[in-house]
Amino acid sequence: MHQVDTGTGSKIARARAAAGVLPLDQILRDDCIRAMSQLPDKSIDCIFADPPYNLQLGGDLFRPDGSQVDAVDDDWDKFDSYASYDRFTQAWLAQARRILKDNGTIWVIGSYHNIFRVGSAIQDEGFWILNDIVWRKANPMPNFKGTRFTNAHETLIWASKSEGARYTFNYQAMKALNDELQMRSDWSLPICSGAERLKDDDGAKAHPTQKPEALLYRVLLATTKPGDVVLDPFFGTGTTGAVAKRLGRRWIGIEREPKYIRVARERIAAALPLDESAMTVMPTKRTAPRVPFGAIVEAGILPPGTVLTDAKRRWKASVRADSSLFCESVEGSIHKLGATLQGAPSCNGWTFWHVEHEGRLESIDTLRQQWLAMQPAG
């Protein structure tokens, strides 16, 4: 039997759960599968799950400046094999499915390490995938060794219990949140840092994978109603609980680590429910789109092989397939090469380089304007 960790009243809560009454707004200190197994059938409106990713990291990783990356090396993320991870996934999803209401939905977040296993298991359990959502990280950690693309996103799966289910989707709320445009399946949000990031007494991060509240805010606002019961079987430091409380949803958290529970309990106690009016607005920072010169080349506006020149035709350079320029034996980006040729510390390649067009020179910055005008909004 799980232990209801509410500080007071845990025996009462346990008895209630056994009697089919939900332990609302509480953290259950237990293994998630065992804790879920004690909750009644079809009693939960929405499940948000952030399971271990099974990262399978190798040795230590150092930044170019020599500092070491603080990796996720916790025991809870270690599995012997894909098969063992799959068994774990199937087991907790089966319980999740049992306790979910027929019109409830489930969210699971993961990365390429685990999300394909999780997605397959969700389908195999009979859930019906409604969307996969990409959380595009505004400020991801770079790839320090230059060996791959910067791993700049995580994936969420949103699924109903079955194909025909009548799930909750607050279409208008999402549209309002997105400047009256339909909310898309890619969400650009910063990672959790700064004041929001929970710290231990010694200043170290309290949990290695704390999710931003803005992410949960959007999830719960989109797919639950006020008063709905939201369960998070991998509660950690309680982002789901804090946001649920703010949005006037009921919540249940399951977490094994007393350390995380302590932090979560304090945090949620301090969270203030929002006014009804405040619930519809959540300022999201918008960043102006940066146009890489490469986009102009990829789009075929300025094909590789095109010759560029400066305004006074002192230098000529050719565009290459990767949008770098070369001029005799020198090469580099539009900015770098412009700087090198002039012997300047820096150079705005957009205004420096020109292309012959109808007999006269045209700055490539005008091409950038054209390209921007061609782009659909969003």
Place this chain on the structure above:
Amino acid sequence: MHQVDTGTGSKIARARAAAGVLPLDQILRDDCIRAMSQLPDKSIDCIFADPPYNLQLGGDLFRPDGSQVDAVDDDWDKFDSYASYDRFTQAWLAQARRILKDNGTIWVIGSYHNIFRVGSAIQDEGFWILNDIVWRKANPMPNFKGTRFTNAHETLIWASKSEGARYTFNYQAMKALNDELQMRSDWSLPICSGAERLKDDDGAKAHPTQKPEALLYRVLLATTKPGDVVLDPFFGTGTTGAVAKRLGRRWIGIEREPKYIRVARERIAAALPLDESAMTVMPTKRTAPRVPFGAIVEAGILPPGTVLTDAKRRWKASVRADSSLFCESVEGSIHKLGATLQGAPSCNGWTFWHVEHEGRLESIDTLRQQWLAMQPAG
């Protein structure tokens, strides 16, 4: 035996394939599994696959009892259907793996309908996922009913054949394409439309899921070298072939539908290869020729006794005749001493050490460039 569909010379090409010579720059009109099964082991540098996600196709080929399945079959529930799709996926991935070179990589694109099955199968076959890439569609089709988030992206998986493989990744080229910032795992590109979208004589789109050339452009530029052999087992109307030809890569396409083959062949014939100079990309510095520091000293560019310092002049070290450095009681190579002094695990001595030149500090890396420029070609 597949049929080599080149218009002329198909018998010759078939004979060559059987003899272990690849049917380069050709479309094989055949089922993809059978066609791949006739290609030699470890012969392909890169595979790009856009497998179908309509589940009938899996059933069409792999229903357990061998019978044919129509588009809609009530007896054919979704679990049988997933199993069938998984068998199909496993079968073509196994062939793909066999014909892929040990240092080759595979790309697969899909949506939430199939990508989780495919990703799991990729891992189960022993491939090692390097990245998952999100193609963020700049102009997706809206969700007309307002029942879900606008499905505004597709997912690509990029994987090497095994964990330790030395795959091709043109890091600097990608960085150049993204205005000197690391290329991220989310790519914002418009969907294929307008003049690029291939049409039948009656004006209908020639293929339902034609991919934009810009997507393949980035894929091939990032993870293949000129002359590499790229295989597309679901060739469709030949986007992979057209871009491969443009970028100076060899290609092999496999496609069953004569209608698509006809369109693809015309399209690729019309594609123009880039000049070799335009095809060149920023070199990865890891493959640049190595210059021993001793050569700089021997050449008299930096005579023994010269004093070097780091950029912030925190340390001073003297060059000895054997090109080692010493600083007080410590000594070592330019790299080792830099690491030791900083207390870092490693250090690039070329960029760490500087020399006073005309009143300002100059990195010894510029001396390396000078020395390289002095050397006779070859």
Place this chain on the structure above:
DNA sequence: GAGAACAATGAATCGACCC
């Protein structure tokens, strides 16, 4: 006190080559 410079850090499957 304002602003500049510096330091810290985030779910990461993060090198190549010779002996």
Place this chain on the structure above:
DNA sequence: CGGGTCGATTCATTGTTCT
């Protein structure tokens, strides 16, 4: 295979210290 050496490699944001 292990061990040693060369030497390639980071972006956005937040917080702290210095001028």
